[in-house]
Amino acid sequence: MTEAGASAREWPLWEVFVRARRGLSHGHVGSLHAPDAAMALRNARDLYTRRQEGVSIWVVPAEAISASSPDEKDAFFDPAADKVYRHPTFYSVPDGVEHL
Amino acid sequence: MYGDHSGTPEQVWSHDAYADDGDADFLALIQADGRVEPRDAMPNAYRASLVRQIAQHAHSEIIGMQPEGNWISRAPSLKRKAILMAKVQDEAGHGLYLYAAAETLGVDRSELLDKLHTGRHKYSSIFNYPTLTWADMGAIGWLVDGAAIVNQVPITRCSYGPYARAMVRICKEESFHQRQGFEILHTLSNGSPAQHAMAQDAVDRWWWPSLMMFGPPDDASPNSERSMRWGIKRFSNDELRQRFVDMTVPQAQALGLTLPDPELAYDDTTGHWRTGAIDFTELFEVIAGNGPCNAARMAHRRGAHERGQWVRDAAAAYADKHRSATATGAVA
Ligand SMILES: [Fe+2]
Ligand SMILES: [Fe+2]
Numbered sequence: 001m002t003e004a005g006a007s008a009r010e011w012p013l014w015e016v017f018v019r020a021r022r023g024l025s026h027g028h029v030g031s032l033h034a035p036d037a038a039m040a041l042r043n044a045r046d047l048y049t050r051r052q053e054g055v056s057i058w059v060v061p062a063e064a065i066s067a068s069s070p071d072e073k074d075a076f077f078d079p080a081a082d083k084v085y086r087h088p089t090f091y092s093v094p095d096g097v098e099h100l
Numbered sequence: 101m102y103g104d105h106s107g108t109p110e111q112v113w114s115h116d117a118y119a120d121d122g123d124a125d126f127l128a129l130i131q132a133d134g135r136v137e138p139r140d141a142m143p144n145a146y147r148a149s150l151v152r153q154i155a156q157h158a159h160s161e162i163i164g165m166q167p168e169g170n171w172i173s174r175a176p177s178l179k180r181k182a183i184l185m186a187k188v189q190d191e192a193g194h195g196l197y198l199y200a201a202a203e204t205l206g207v208d209r210s211e212l213l214d215k216l217h218t219g220r221h222k223y224s225s226i227f228n229y230p231t232l233t234w235a236d237m238g239a240i241g242w243l244v245d246g247a248a249i250v251n252q253v254p255i256t257r258c259s260y261g262p263y264a265r266a267m268v269r270i271c272k273e274e275s276f277h278q279r280q281g282f283e284i285l286h287t288l289s290n291g292s293p294a295q296h297a298m299a300q301d302a303v304d305r306w307w308w309p310s311l312m313m314f315g316p317p318d319d320a321s322p323n324s325e326r327s328m329r330w331g332i333k334r335f336s337n338d339e340l341r342q343r344f345v346d347m348t349v350p351q352a353q354a355l356g357l358t359l360p361d362p363e364l365a366y367d368d369t370t371g372h373w374r375t376g377a378i379d380f381t382e383l384f385e386v387i388a389g390n391g392p393c394n395a396a397r398m399a400h401r402r403g404a405h406e407r408g409q410w411v412r413d414a415a416a417a418y419a420d421k422h423r424s425a426t427a428t429g430a431v432a
Contacts, residue, residue, distance in 0.1 A: 010208060010209070010210045011412070011415070011416065011419075013203070030197060030200050030265075030266070030269075031200045031203070032196060032200060033209065035415040035416050035418065035419035036415075036418070036419035036422060036423075039415060039419075046189075046193075047193055047196055047197075050186075050189070050190070050193065051273075067139065069139070070137070070139045070140050070141070071141075
C-alpha cells in the first residue's frame, strides 16, 4: 500500500503535445506522470502513439503552464468582442468587384 | 494554478454541498449541451460524481488486464499472443487516460489507487469471473468489450470535456478489441467439434454477466436521473442493454453459436430482441465481493503495486540525482 512518504513523492505531471504528421502543429493530447523529461517522453510514446498517431512529441511540466482564468473569461476576452471590423465580412464591396 | 490541473481536492469529498445543483452559468452551459472544462466552476456534487465514475472506470480498465493477462503465455499462436498483448496494453492505456481525466478534477492518481487497493472504490464486476479456456479470450473481446463499447460511445458526448475526450480515444481502440474476440470465436466455432464446444461453453458463461455490465434495471438505479440531467449519462441502463442485445443476437447467429437464453425472442411489434429475466441477485453478490475472483483480483493488484515500489523509488531517485547534478552545473 502507498505509505504517506511514497505518495508524497508522486512523480510530477506532464502535459503531452503530439504532432500528428509533418505540416501540422503539436496539439495537446493529454497528460501523464513521469519522474523526468526523458521518461515522460518514453511514456508519452507508449501511451499516446501506439498506433502511429504522431511523428513528434513535446512534454511540458504541468506546473510550467500559465493559464487564463475562467472566472475572468468575459473581461479577459472582451476587448475583441466589439471589433467586428477585424473580419473581412464587415466590409461591403460593390457588385462585380472580384478577387477582393 | 496551472493548465487543466487545478481542481480543489478538499471540496471533492465534502458532503455538505451535495444539495448544490449548480449556479445559473453552469446550468445554462449544460442545457446548451456545452462542455464543462476543468477550471470552470461546477457544483461539488457534479465534481464528486464524476470523480467516482471516472475512477471506477479507470480501475475497471486496469483490473480488466488480469483475466486476459492470464492467457498471454498460453495463446495458441505467436499471432494471437501479439494481438492479446496489444489488447492488454491498450487496457493499461485506457486506465491511464482515465486517471489523467480524473486528476483534472483535483484528485491524485495515488489517492485513487489507494482507494481501489483498500476496497473503498469499486471496479466493474465483470472482471471477477475466471477465464477458464482460450475461448474466454474470444468471449471477452466479443461480449465484454462489445458491451463496454455500447456503454462508452455515448460518454464521448459527456458534458465533462476531459472525460469525453478520453472516451473518444478509448472507443477508437475498442473496436479492434471486439473484432479480435469475434474472430477468435469464429475460428473456434468453425473448427473441430471440441473447439466449437469450447466456444459455446465460453459464450454460455459470459452472456449473462455481460448483460449485467449495463447495471441494474432503470427502476432500481437511483443515481441515473441526476447523471442524465447533468449530461454525464445520455441513455438509461435498460436502453443501452437493449441496444447491445439487438446488435449481438445476429452476430451470435453469424458465429453459429447459441445464446444461453431459451426465452430470447424477436418482438415483431417493437423490432427488438427480448431476453428472459436477468438474475440480478448474482450481480449484487459479485458487487458485494462474493464473486469467484474478487479476492484474487485485489490481491494480485495490490501485490503488483507493492512489487513495483522499488521501480518507482529508483526512477524518482535517479531523477532527483540528475536534477541536482544539472543544478550544480555538472555535465552528466
Ligand atoms: Fe478498455
Ligand atoms: Fe477493451
